[in-house]
Amino acid sequence: xxxxDLLPLLVWGTLVxxxxxxxxxxxxxxxxxxxxxxxxxxxxxxxxxxxxxxxELLQYDILPVGAVRYPEYGPATIAAVATxxxxxxxxxxxxxxxxxxxxxxxxxxxxxxxxxxNSRIVHNAAAALESGDPRALLRxxxxxxxRDAVRAATVTSFGLLLAWLARPLLGVVLTEQxxxxxxxxxxxxxxxxGAAGTLRLVGRGPNLIWFAAGLGGGLLxxxxxx
Amino acid sequence: xxxxxxxxxxxxxxxxxxxxxxxxxxxxGVGVGVAEEPLLRDLADGKYGPAVARGAHFFNAHxxxxxxxxxxxxxxxxxGASPDQxxxxxxxxxxxxxxxxxRLVWAGWLPFLSALAMxxxxxxxxxxxxxxxxxxxxxxxxxxRWWALKAGWTHGTRVSIALHHPVLQxxxxxxxxAMALAVGFALPITAQYLAGAFDSWTRLALxxxxxxxxxxxxxxxxxxxxxxxxxxxxxxxxxxxxxxx
Numbered sequence: 001x002x003x004x005d006l007l008p009l010l011v012w013g014t015l016v017x018x019x020x021x022x023x024x025x026x027x028x029x030x031x032x033x034x035x036x037x038x039x040x041x042x043x044x045x046x047x048x049x050x051x052x053x054x055x056e057l058l059q060y061d062i063l064p065v066g067a068v069r070y071p072e073y074g075p076a077t078i079a080a081v082a083t084x085x086x087x088x089x090x091x092x093x094x095x096x097x098x099x100x101x102x103x104x105x106x107x108x109x110x111x112x113x114x115x116x117x118n119s120r121i122v123h124n125a126a127a128a129l130e131s132g133d134p135r136a137l138l139r140x141x142x143x144x145x146x147r148d149a150v151r152a153a154t155v156t157s158f159g160l161l162l163a164w165l166a167r168p169l170l171g172v173v174l175t176e177q178x179x180x181x182x183x184x185x186x187x188x189x190x191x192x193x194g195a196a197g198t199l200r201l202v203g204r205g206p207n208l209i210w211f212a213a214g215l216g217g218g219l220l221x222x223x224x225x226x
Numbered sequence: 227x228x229x230x231x232x233x234x235x236x237x238x239x240x241x242x243x244x245x246x247x248x249x250x251x252x253x254x255g256v257g258v259g260v261a262e263e264p265l266l267r268d269l270a271d272g273k274y275g276p277a278v279a280r281g282a283h284f285f286n287a288h289x290x291x292x293x294x295x296x297x298x299x300x301x302x303x304x305x306g307a308s309p310d311q312x313x314x315x316x317x318x319x320x321x322x323x324x325x326x327x328x329r330l331v332w333a334g335w336l337p338f339l340s341a342l343a344m345x346x347x348x349x350x351x352x353x354x355x356x357x358x359x360x361x362x363x364x365x366x367x368x369x370x371r372w373w374a375l376k377a378g379w380t381h382g383t384r385v386s387i388a389l390h391h392p393v394l395q396x397x398x399x400x401x402x403x404a405m406a407l408a409v410g411f412a413l414p415i416t417a418q419y420l421a422g423a424f425d426s427w428t429r430l431a432l433x434x435x436x437x438x439x440x441x442x443x444x445x446x447x448x449x450x451x452x453x454x455x456x457x458x459x460x461x462x463x464x465x466x467x468x469x470x471x
Contacts, residue, residue, distance in 0.1 A: 024242035025289060026364050027336070032343055036356045049347050050423070052356070053416055056344055060337065060409070061452030065328050071453045093423055098460045104453060118249035122256060129256070129282050132275030134263050137282055141260045144247025170464070178467020180428050185463035186456050188435025191417050193452025195436075196443035198409045201333050207406040214410025221411070222418045 001042065001082045001163065008041045009078055010156055016074035017152020021111070022145055029074035031055030038081040051080045051096055054187055057194030058104075063201065072107025075152065076100040079159025083166045091174065094182030095166045101186065103159035110151050118144050229268070230379075236264035237300075238375055241293050253286040258296060265300035265379070277303045280312055286320050288327020290370045295319045297378020298385035305382055315383055322389055326398060331370070334401030339363050341408035348412075348419035435459065 001009070012034070020029040027033060032052040039048015055077040062070045080100030084092035121140060122129070128136035174182065202211045244257035259282025266277045280299075287295060295316060302312050339359050346355035377388035388394075417436065421429045439459065443450055 021248055022243060022246045025245070026367065027360065030340060030359075032340065032347070033356055033360060036353050040353065045353055049352065049356070050420070053344055053347060053420065056340060057416065058452045058456065059340075063328070063332055065324070065332065090423060094460075094463075097456070098464070101453060101457050101460060105457065108453075115249050118247055119251040122247065122249050122251050129259075130279050132277070132279035134278055137256065137259050137263065137278065141243070141247045141256050144249070144256070145243060148246065174464075174467050175470055178463075178470050180424065181467045181470070182460060182463040184424070184428060184432045184435055185459040187420055188432050189439045189452065189456035189459045191413070191420065191432075191436040192439030192443055193456065194409075194416070195413055195440050196447065197452060198337070198406075198413070199444075200447070201337065201409075202406045207402050210403045210406035211410040214407040215413060216410075217407075218411040218414035222414045225418070 001086055013075040013078045013156025014153040018149050022148040031073045031077040034074045035077040035081050038078040042085045044085045047084050048081045054190045057190045061193040061197035069112055071104035073104050075156040075159050076104035079103045079163045082163035086167050090183045091179035094179050097186035099162045099166050107155040114151050233264045237261050244289050244292055252284045255285045256282050258285045262296045262300050287323035291323045291327040291374045293371055293375030294378040297375045298382055301379050301382035330398045334405050335366055338405040338408050341412035344416050345412045348415045
């Protein structure tokens, strides 16, 4: 990752972070999209796709209903791709997922903080809002959008800082086996999260049969491809 | 007619940012008020301000279907419904709009297409699979937002007619099954794709970790989630990898 890559990644991460909740929810925040474009920015689409798929599986663990709290995997995937691109093979993969997971955790915390800040601002503006003044309404709303953009940029910057630090700090102390172990542990957990999250979504009703049929078909396909 | 269409288009554009000021006090209320405002501009002077204020009260629903509430509440304001009636209409719509939208989009359309994209990527479809996912998903996304707003505006206080539309009910059921089938199909193919980065012995270890992690998530799902588990596994692996000669 060069300095010339940094600005496009930061801009992309900010757009992705804002898309998650605020504007326009067109799903560029999905890891598979965020990762692929980050890979394209770095000239390494295969790594972007690979990490995009890992975090897409983790995304299945989340059902964003009501005011539920969840990790933010969009900017996290961008940080993961930036990390993986800087290292070779399995080491990059393991470090990338780890950096992405930490970024996702921090991103989730910032979403909660932002909502609390917004709550306070809306509470303080209650009288203006109750007066029916459209300018006050727009001001409060635009402020929320702006704060989310700042939040997304901050999370992406944090993730990219981790990506920059990961290789010199962790890459040099991990042996080849250690790097494999890290990649196996994190990717295995992501596959499990995808399966468990989907089963939660499917439930015990008639869709479970469809899930089983799909799983059987997928296993047959894997056997056929070997 | 042209001015109504212009107001609807303005409201639709604002609906894309309906969650922009998400907060724990009014949830989506402020965003709903902002989206509804263009539809209230031609109300009489004494009615406009109170209607805008009502629009920004507490509200929560699925963001793609929230146009139903925006359109219906604005229409009710135009038809001279009482403030109590409009508040009741909004309260009544919160639950069903959230429930239908969550099943239709978050648990149907989105994971269904995401699973298809993952399968296509795993089979070598590359970035085109991702681009196709974005285009197809957003055709449904934008169509749903526009339909919701138009239906809300058309039906007003009788908006439940739209919510019980047979196509909406059928789509929810069909997409739930399609999602289950597609994600079930995608899981082994995706796992195989990710395992391609490892040699054969490491692939066995990957399978073992995935099984153990899956069992942990199923048995302790009340305390564990994918992120915590992956971070925990990663931390253990990092320490083990550090001391491994």
